[in-house]
Amino acid sequence: MENKREVHASVKDERLVEKRRDQMIRGAVSLFKQKGFHRTTTREIAKAAGFSIGTLYEYIRTKEDVLYLVCDSIYEQVRLELEELDTDEGTVDGLKVGIAHYFQVMDRMQDEVLVMYQEAKSLSKDALPYVLRKELEMVAMVEKLIVRCVETGELELDEHQIHMLAQNVFVQGQMWGFRRWALQKRYSLQEYIDLQVELLFSGITGFEKQRRTGGVV
Amino acid sequence: MENKREVHASVKDERLVEKRRDQMIRGAVSLFKQKGFHRTTTREIAKAAGFSIGTLYEYIRTKEDVLYLVCDSIYEQVRLELEELDTDEGTVDGLKVGIAHYFQVMDRMQDEVLVMYQEAKSLSKDALPYVLRKELEMVAMVEKLIVRCVETGELELDEHQIHMLAQNVFVQGQMWGFRRWALQKRYSLQEYIDLQVELLFSGITGFEKQRRTGGVV
Amino acid sequence: MENKREVHASVKDERLVEKRRDQMIRGAVSLFKQKGFHRTTTREIAKAAGFSIGTLYEYIRTKEDVLYLVCDSIYEQVRLELEELDTDEGTVDGLKVGIAHYFQVMDRMQDEVLVMYQEAKSLSKDALPYVLRKELEMVAMVEKLIVRCVETGELELDEHQIHMLAQNVFVQGQMWGFRRWALQKRYSLQEYIDLQVELLFSGITGFEKQRRTGGVV
Amino acid sequence: MENKREVHASVKDERLVEKRRDQMIRGAVSLFKQKGFHRTTTREIAKAAGFSIGTLYEYIRTKEDVLYLVCDSIYEQVRLELEELDTDEGTVDGLKVGIAHYFQVMDRMQDEVLVMYQEAKSLSKDALPYVLRKELEMVAMVEKLIVRCVETGELELDEHQIHMLAQNVFVQGQMWGFRRWALQKRYSLQEYIDLQVELLFSGITGFEKQRRTGGVV
DNA sequence: CATGAATGAGGCTTCATTCAT
DNA sequence: GATGAATGAAGCCTCATTCAT
Incomplete structure (x- = not known):
C-alpha cells in the first residue's frame, strides 16, 4: 500500500531536493496564508523560496504539486x-x-x-x-x-x-x-x-x- | 449599521434584478459545488443561469459579487x-x-x-x-x-x-x-x-x- | 465518413467565423512562409490577422488548429x-x-x-x-x-x-x-x-x- | 572555397570530438525521426547520446549545430x-x-x-x-x-x-x-x-x- | 573533461470585463 | 435590457544555455 504520492523532481541529488522543497514549502505556506492557493502565482512561490521560476520547476511538475x-x-x-x-x-x-x-x-x-x-x-x-x-x-x-x-x-x-x-x-x-x-x-x-x-x-x-x-x- | 452590502446592478427594475440574481445564484451554487469558486468562470455562471455573459454583468460588477x-x-x-x-x-x-x-x-x-x-x-x-x-x-x-x-x-x-x-x-x-x-x-x-x-x-x-x-x- | 475535422470556435456567427479565419489563415501563411510553424508565435499570428490574441483564441482552440x-x-x-x-x-x-x-x-x-x-x-x-x-x-x-x-x-x-x-x-x-x-x-x-x-x-x-x-x- | 562549416567544440581532442559527435548524431537522428527537430529537446539529445547536457555543450554551441x-x-x-x-x-x-x-x-x-x-x-x-x-x-x-x-x-x-x-x-x-x-x-x-x-x-x-x-x- | 543545477526569456492559453449593436 | 465578440493582462510551464564544482 503506497503511503506517499511521489512528486517528480528533475534534480537527482536527494539531499538537495529535500532542501529546496523545504524552502519552497516555507515560502508557499506563507503566501497561501495571505492570499490562498489560487491567488498565489508560481513566480511568487519561486521568489519566496529564494530561487527562480526555472529552478522551482526542477523540483515540481505542476503548481498543484506545491499544494x-x-x-x-x-x-x-x-x-x-x-x-x-x-x-x-x-x-x-x-x-x-x-x-x-x-x-x-x-x-x-x-x-x-x-x-x-x-x-x-x-x-x-x-x-x-x-x-x-x-x-x-x-x-x-x-x-x-x-x-x-x-x-x-x-x-x-x-x-x-x-x-x-x-x-x-x-x-x-x-x-x-x-x-x-x-x-x-x-x-x-x-x-x-x-x-x-x-x-x-x-x-x-x-x-x-x-x-x-x-x-x- | 448597514446590514447588507449592496451589490450594484445596472438594471433598474427591482423585480427583474431579484429574478435574475436568483437564476444566477442557483447556477453558481451548483457550479461552485463541483469546481469551487476559482475554477468556475463567469461564462459558465452566465450559462448556468440561463443568460449571456453580457447580461450577467448587468446584475453584478465583478465575479466576487457572485460569491x-x-x-x-x-x-x-x-x-x-x-x-x-x-x-x-x-x-x-x-x-x-x-x-x-x-x-x-x-x-x-x-x-x-x-x-x-x-x-x-x-x-x-x-x-x-x-x-x-x-x-x-x-x-x-x-x-x-x-x-x-x-x-x-x-x-x-x-x-x-x-x-x-x-x-x-x-x-x-x-x-x-x-x-x-x-x-x-x-x-x-x-x-x-x-x-x-x-x-x-x-x-x-x-x-x-x-x-x-x-x-x- | 467524416470529410473534415471541425475546429471549434467560441463565436457563433458562422459568417464571422469564416471571415476571421480567413484573416487568420492569410496572416499565418505569410508568417509560416518566413519562419515556419514552430518559430511563429500565436501572438504574431493574431497580429498578422489583425486582431488580438484573445480574439484569435475565440476562433481556434490550440495553435495546431491554425496549422x-x-x-x-x-x-x-x-x-x-x-x-x-x-x-x-x-x-x-x-x-x-x-x-x-x-x-x-x-x-x-x-x-x-x-x-x-x-x-x-x-x-x-x-x-x-x-x-x-x-x-x-x-x-x-x-x-x-x-x-x-x-x-x-x-x-x-x-x-x-x-x-x-x-x-x-x-x-x-x-x-x-x-x-x-x-x-x-x-x-x-x-x-x-x-x-x-x-x-x-x-x-x-x-x-x-x-x-x-x-x-x- | 570552404567545403564545411566548422562547428565549434570546446574539447580539443579531435578523436574524442568525433566519437562524441557520432554518439550525438546517432541519438539525434533517432529522436528527430520520431518528433522532429523542434519537438526534440537538447536534454533528450544528450540523454540519447549517452552523456549529460553539460557535455553536449562541450561539443556544440547551439541546438542548431546538432541539426x-x-x-x-x-x-x-x-x-x-x-x-x-x-x-x-x-x-x-x-x-x-x-x-x-x-x-x-x-x-x-x-x-x-x-x-x-x-x-x-x-x-x-x-x-x-x-x-x-x-x-x-x-x-x-x-x-x-x-x-x-x-x-x-x-x-x-x-x-x-x-x-x-x-x-x-x-x-x-x-x-x-x-x-x-x-x-x-x-x-x-x-x-x-x-x-x-x-x-x-x-x-x-x-x-x-x-x-x-x-x-x- | 564531465556533470547537472540554475536561470529566465518567452511560449501558449485563459478569462474577467467591456462595449457596440 | 440583452447579446456576444473583442480585448489583453496575467498565469503556467518549457527549454536552450551557462557555469561552478
Missing part, C-alpha cells in the same frame, strides 16, 4: 508533534494532558492548518486520498488515547462513543484556529482548553464528579 | 430554516429537539454550507464582515435555546459554558457535512444525532443521569 | 484551381494542357504548397489523415486525366503505369516549388513545363513520335 | 553509398543498374532522408548553403551516369534533358520515402523500381523498343 507538498508537510509536522503526546498512561488525567497538548499544537500551527483545510479541496482527485489518509491517522492518534482509558477501566464508553469523541476533540482543535475571529477574542488558549475539557469530561465522568475534581489541566 | 450573493443567499436560507427551531420552551427536551432539527438542516444543506465555507475566504476584506456577522447571528440562535434552559433552571451553566456549547453544537452541525467522508460512511444521520446529543448531554446533566433517561430524541 | 486550417485551406485552393483542369476530352493534347495547367497552378501557389509540406508533419495524429486524404484526391484528379486518354485509346497503359505516372506528374509539380533554388534559376516555368512534358510523353508515345510532333503546349 | 551535424552526416552517408554506383560503363543497362541502386539506397535510408528534408529548413541562413551544395553534388552523381551514356552514344539527349532527367530520378528516389504512405502500401520496392525505370526509359529510348527489350533490371 500537495505543503499539505503533506503540514500533516507531517502536526503528526510529529502529536507523537510526543503518545504517553502510554491510560488515565483520565493523562488523556486531559494529551488533549491539552493537542490543542496547544493546533494553536501553534493554526495558520498552517487553516491553509491546509482551505486549499486541500484544490488537490486533484489523485492526491486527495493521501491527504485524507493522513487525516484519519491523526484522528486515530486521539482515539488511541481514549481507548486506553477505556481499556484500563477509567472510562466506560462503547466503540461508537469513542470514535465520535475522538472526532469531536479533533475538530475542536481545528476550530480554535478556524473560528479564531469568534473564539480568540473571547478566550485565551488556556481558557479555551479548560472550558472544552470541562465540557467534554463532565460528559464522560459526570458533571458533578468533575465539579469536585476542580481545575482541569 | 457574495451566493454566500448571502445560503446564510439566509439556513437562517430561515433555523428560525422555525425557535420554539420558546426552555426545556432540555426542547433543546434536544432543537439541536436535532439544526443537524437535520445542516444535513439537507450540506453542499451549500460546504461551498460557503470553502469559498468565503475568497471574499474581499470588504465583504467578509457581512458574512461573519451572519455567522454570529446563527450561533446566537443556538445559544438562545441553551440560555432559555438555563433561565428556566433546567440547566446550570455559566455564561462561558453556554457560549462554548453553542459554538460546539454549531460546529458539530457543520462537521457532519465537512467530514462526510469520515462520518457519513459510518453513521446514519439519526445515529450521528443520537450520539452527539448523548455525548453532549451526558456532559451537561451528568452521564449517569443521562444513562437512566434513555433514548435521546 | 490545420492553413493546410486545409491551401488544399482547398489548389483543388479548386485544379477542378477547372477537368475538361472531359480524353486526348493526349488535352492531357498535356491539363498538366501544363497544373504546373502553372503549382507555380502560382508554390509558397503555400511549400508551407504545407514542410509543416504538415507537425499536425497531430488526429489531423493528419484529413490532410492525406486531400492529397490523394488531388492525385486522383491527375490520374483521371490519364485514365480518359487510355479509355479513348489515345494511350496504352496498364493500371500501375497510370497510377505511377499520376504520382510522378503530381510530384513534378511540387518539385518546381520545392527545388526552386535548383530549378528556377535554370529554367523559366514554360521551359520547365515543356521539358517535363517532353520527357514524360516521349516515354508514353515514344520519343521519335514525340520529336515529330514538335512543340508541346 | 547541421545531422544533416551533414546523412548526406555524407548517402554520398558514400552512391559513390559505389559510380561504375564507369556508359551503357543504358549500367544506367539502369545505377538508378536501381540509388533507389535501393534511398529505401534503406528513407528515415534519415525524411528527417533531413523535413528539418533542413530550420537551418540558419548560415548553414543552408553547405547543405544545398551537398544536394547538388548528389544530383551531379546521377547526372554523370546519364552523361556517360550520351557520350558513348547510347542515348541522345541534350544538356537540358540530361539535367532534368537527373533531377527527376533524384526526386523519384526521395519520393519513395516521402510518399511512403501512398506508395509503399501499393508497391514493393522492386515493383517501384521496375515501374519507374520502365516509364523513364520508354521515354528515353522509345516505348516500343523498351517493350521488346523485356525486363528492366
Whole structure:
C-alpha cells in the first residue's frame, strides 16, 4: 500500500531536493496564508523560496504539486508533534494532558492548518486520498488515547462513543484556529482548553464528579 | 449599521434584478459545488443561469459579487430554516429537539454550507464582515435555546459554558457535512444525532443521569 | 465518413467565423512562409490577422488548429484551381494542357504548397489523415486525366503505369516549388513545363513520335 | 572555397570530438525521426547520446549545430553509398543498374532522408548553403551516369534533358520515402523500381523498343 | 573533461470585463 | 435590457544555455 504520492523532481541529488522543497514549502505556506492557493502565482512561490521560476520547476511538475507538498508537510509536522503526546498512561488525567497538548499544537500551527483545510479541496482527485489518509491517522492518534482509558477501566464508553469523541476533540482543535475571529477574542488558549475539557469530561465522568475534581489541566 | 452590502446592478427594475440574481445564484451554487469558486468562470455562471455573459454583468460588477450573493443567499436560507427551531420552551427536551432539527438542516444543506465555507475566504476584506456577522447571528440562535434552559433552571451553566456549547453544537452541525467522508460512511444521520446529543448531554446533566433517561430524541 | 475535422470556435456567427479565419489563415501563411510553424508565435499570428490574441483564441482552440486550417485551406485552393483542369476530352493534347495547367497552378501557389509540406508533419495524429486524404484526391484528379486518354485509346497503359505516372506528374509539380533554388534559376516555368512534358510523353508515345510532333503546349 | 562549416567544440581532442559527435548524431537522428527537430529537446539529445547536457555543450554551441551535424552526416552517408554506383560503363543497362541502386539506397535510408528534408529548413541562413551544395553534388552523381551514356552514344539527349532527367530520378528516389504512405502500401520496392525505370526509359529510348527489350533490371 | 543545477526569456492559453449593436 | 465578440493582462510551464564544482 503506497503511503506517499511521489512528486517528480528533475534534480537527482536527494539531499538537495529535500532542501529546496523545504524552502519552497516555507515560502508557499506563507503566501497561501495571505492570499490562498489560487491567488498565489508560481513566480511568487519561486521568489519566496529564494530561487527562480526555472529552478522551482526542477523540483515540481505542476503548481498543484506545491499544494500537495505543503499539505503533506503540514500533516507531517502536526503528526510529529502529536507523537510526543503518545504517553502510554491510560488515565483520565493523562488523556486531559494529551488533549491539552493537542490543542496547544493546533494553536501553534493554526495558520498552517487553516491553509491546509482551505486549499486541500484544490488537490486533484489523485492526491486527495493521501491527504485524507493522513487525516484519519491523526484522528486515530486521539482515539488511541481514549481507548486506553477505556481499556484500563477509567472510562466506560462503547466503540461508537469513542470514535465520535475522538472526532469531536479533533475538530475542536481545528476550530480554535478556524473560528479564531469568534473564539480568540473571547478566550485565551488556556481558557479555551479548560472550558472544552470541562465540557467534554463532565460528559464522560459526570458533571458533578468533575465539579469536585476542580481545575482541569 | 448597514446590514447588507449592496451589490450594484445596472438594471433598474427591482423585480427583474431579484429574478435574475436568483437564476444566477442557483447556477453558481451548483457550479461552485463541483469546481469551487476559482475554477468556475463567469461564462459558465452566465450559462448556468440561463443568460449571456453580457447580461450577467448587468446584475453584478465583478465575479466576487457572485460569491457574495451566493454566500448571502445560503446564510439566509439556513437562517430561515433555523428560525422555525425557535420554539420558546426552555426545556432540555426542547433543546434536544432543537439541536436535532439544526443537524437535520445542516444535513439537507450540506453542499451549500460546504461551498460557503470553502469559498468565503475568497471574499474581499470588504465583504467578509457581512458574512461573519451572519455567522454570529446563527450561533446566537443556538445559544438562545441553551440560555432559555438555563433561565428556566433546567440547566446550570455559566455564561462561558453556554457560549462554548453553542459554538460546539454549531460546529458539530457543520462537521457532519465537512467530514462526510469520515462520518457519513459510518453513521446514519439519526445515529450521528443520537450520539452527539448523548455525548453532549451526558456532559451537561451528568452521564449517569443521562444513562437512566434513555433514548435521546 | 467524416470529410473534415471541425475546429471549434467560441463565436457563433458562422459568417464571422469564416471571415476571421480567413484573416487568420492569410496572416499565418505569410508568417509560416518566413519562419515556419514552430518559430511563429500565436501572438504574431493574431497580429498578422489583425486582431488580438484573445480574439484569435475565440476562433481556434490550440495553435495546431491554425496549422490545420492553413493546410486545409491551401488544399482547398489548389483543388479548386485544379477542378477547372477537368475538361472531359480524353486526348493526349488535352492531357498535356491539363498538366501544363497544373504546373502553372503549382507555380502560382508554390509558397503555400511549400508551407504545407514542410509543416504538415507537425499536425497531430488526429489531423493528419484529413490532410492525406486531400492529397490523394488531388492525385486522383491527375490520374483521371490519364485514365480518359487510355479509355479513348489515345494511350496504352496498364493500371500501375497510370497510377505511377499520376504520382510522378503530381510530384513534378511540387518539385518546381520545392527545388526552386535548383530549378528556377535554370529554367523559366514554360521551359520547365515543356521539358517535363517532353520527357514524360516521349516515354508514353515514344520519343521519335514525340520529336515529330514538335512543340508541346 | 570552404567545403564545411566548422562547428565549434570546446574539447580539443579531435578523436574524442568525433566519437562524441557520432554518439550525438546517432541519438539525434533517432529522436528527430520520431518528433522532429523542434519537438526534440537538447536534454533528450544528450540523454540519447549517452552523456549529460553539460557535455553536449562541450561539443556544440547551439541546438542548431546538432541539426547541421545531422544533416551533414546523412548526406555524407548517402554520398558514400552512391559513390559505389559510380561504375564507369556508359551503357543504358549500367544506367539502369545505377538508378536501381540509388533507389535501393534511398529505401534503406528513407528515415534519415525524411528527417533531413523535413528539418533542413530550420537551418540558419548560415548553414543552408553547405547543405544545398551537398544536394547538388548528389544530383551531379546521377547526372554523370546519364552523361556517360550520351557520350558513348547510347542515348541522345541534350544538356537540358540530361539535367532534368537527373533531377527527376533524384526526386523519384526521395519520393519513395516521402510518399511512403501512398506508395509503399501499393508497391514493393522492386515493383517501384521496375515501374519507374520502365516509364523513364520508354521515354528515353522509345516505348516500343523498351517493350521488346523485356525486363528492366 | 564531465556533470547537472540554475536561470529566465518567452511560449501558449485563459478569462474577467467591456462595449457596440 | 440583452447579446456576444473583442480585448489583453496575467498565469503556467518549457527549454536552450551557462557555469561552478
